[in-house]
Amino acid sequence: MTADADTAVGRDPATIDLSVDLAGTTMANPITTASGCFASGAEIDRFFDISQLGAIVTKSITIEPREGLPPPRMHETPSGMLNAIGLQNPGVDTWIERDLRWLQGKGVPVVVSIAGKSIDEFRLVAQQLVGKGGIAAIEVNLSCPNVEHRGLVFACQPGPSQAVISAVKDVADVPVFGKLTPDVTDIAEIARAVVDAGADGLSLINTTLGMAIDPETGRPRIRNTFGGLSGPAIRPMAVRAVHQVHQARPDVPIIGMGGVRTVQDVVEMVRVGATAVAIGTANFADPLVTQRLLGELRTWLADRGIASIAELRGTVQPWQ
Numbered sequence: 001m002t003a004d005a006d007t008a009v010g011r012d013p014a015t016i017d018l019s020v021d022l023a024g025t026t027m028a029n030p031i032t033t034a035s036g037c038f039a040s041g042a043e044i045d046r047f048f049d050i051s052q053l054g055a056i057v058t059k060s061i062t063i064e065p066r067e068g069l070p071p072p073r074m075h076e077t078p079s080g081m082l083n084a085i086g087l088q089n090p091g092v093d094t095w096i097e098r099d100l101r102w103l104q105g106k107g108v109p110v111v112v113s114i115a116g117k118s119i120d121e122f123r124l125v126a127q128q129l130v131g132k133g134g135i136a137a138i139e140v141n142l143s144c145p146n147v148e149h150r151g152l153v154f155a156c157q158p159g160p161s162q163a164v165i166s167a168v169k170d171v172a173d174v175p176v177f178g179k180l181t182p183d184v185t186d187i188a189e190i191a192r193a194v195v196d197a198g199a200d201g202l203s204l205i206n207t208t209l210g211m212a213i214d215p216e217t218g219r220p221r222i223r224n225t226f227g228g229l230s231g232p233a234i235r236p237m238a239v240r241a242v243h244q245v246h247q248a249r250p251d252v253p254i255i256g257m258g259g260v261r262t263v264q265d266v267v268e269m270v271r272v273g274a275t276a277v278a279i280g281t282a283n284f285a286d287p288l289v290t291q292r293l294l295g296e297l298r299t300w301l302a303d304r305g306i307a308s309i310a311e312l313r314g315t316v317q318p319w320q
């Protein structure tokens with residue numbers, strides 16, 4: 001990192017280079033959205049122009065429309081949130097006509113999250129996206145139960161994760177990111193398997209499985225009994241996971257996420273190896289959080305005389 005030659009500290013924020021290269025796509029800045037927490041951006045665009053963001057990661061879409069799980073589907077916990085939405089989405093064809101068309105008009109890089117119950121379903125969704133334009137990458141949500149394999153989550157095992165990535169890579173005409181769950185013993189092992197299957201990048205982490213009970217009724221707070229835990233409660237897990245994966249495969253771009261809310265959280269993610277940083281749960285409390293972080297990141301770097309965000313990637317300093 002280089003400090004400003006004239007002042008030794010501090011730079012003009014306007015001169016800071018926030019751009020990053022995400023598997024061949026130049027993002028104007030590293031701030032993006034976590035799947036399922038921003039829809040496709042149209043609602044938030046009423047508050048600020050979402051094309052200021054480095055990219056938009058959309059809600060996972062499936063081949064058929066899905067209504068999702070019955071309520072209650074969300075529950076606030078200390079420093080976090082449990083959710084079991086069940087991949088509610090309009091199906092890929094409606095999504096392309098409605099959401100992708102709108103996003104193409106915004107001109108912001110779009111990372112399309114896809115999901116499926118079987119390897120074939122993932123392949124079919126990816127196939128529908130071929131040649132559609134305006135798509136920077138596909139993010140494969142591997143945290144889906146595999147109906148052909150006792151409902152085990154794809155991302156929990158290297159073999160099934162690889163099979164999904166290979167199937168998507170076979171048809172996709174854009175870079176493919178594999179999104180991993182922290183609910184495994186060795187996330188670096190899954191990451192290596194996914195990259196070996198052809199993934200161009202990795203997204204981590206998805207939510208971690210949790211549960212809460214209403215002490216009065218004895219019923220689970222979430223109709224589905226279990227829900228995915230997100231928010232600041234999982235940030236140390238996310239930082240650990242990104243660090244481990246970056247150490248294992250420093251050449252692979254990572255979209256880092258999990259509880260990011262402040263500019264310090266963004267810097268932490270980049271230091272452990274994230275190329276881009278996605279904001280999820282924080283959007284529910286503050287729809288302007290991503291825009292605010294953009295401004296704060298520029299100032300944070302400028303105040304320290306750091307000329308570009310790219311210099312900060314993977315700069316964990318060892319204790320002597």
Ligand SMILES: Cc1cc2nc3c(=O)[nH]c(=O)nc-3n(C[C@H](O)[C@H](O)[C@H](O)COP(=O)(O)O)c2cc1C
Nearest residue numbers: 034035036060083141205206230231258259280281
């Ligand atoms: C309400 C909600 C819905 C989500 N839906 C999806 C989804 O459709 N696909 C996916 O890959 N991740 C989904 N996630 C996980 C987030 O993208 C993200 O990985 C996770 O919440 C950790 O980031 P955060 O703590 O900033 O929210 C969802 C999370 C929440 C809270």
